[in-house]
Amino acid sequence: VKEIVQQASSNYPYTFNSQQLEELEQIKVQLYCLFNIRDICMIILKQISELN
Known part of the structure; x- marks a missing residue:
């Protein structure tokens, strides 16, 4: 992304x-x-932690 923006900003x-x-x-x-x-x-990790 940075490279594309730099190319465009030179114009x-x-x-x-x-x-x-x-x-x-x-x-x-x-x-x-x-x-x-x-x-x-993140949802899966939260569910796993709630099982313990």
Whole structure:
């Protein structure tokens, strides 16, 4: 993400090309999945701790 933003910030006005937008969209989807996995893991850990 940092690299994409730095590339865009070197242009004025700040614009992203279609490849950069696609990369950012893929990163967004990956982050969404990772945060969902984290949330599910936290729920499972909480349930396990309540069993003890």
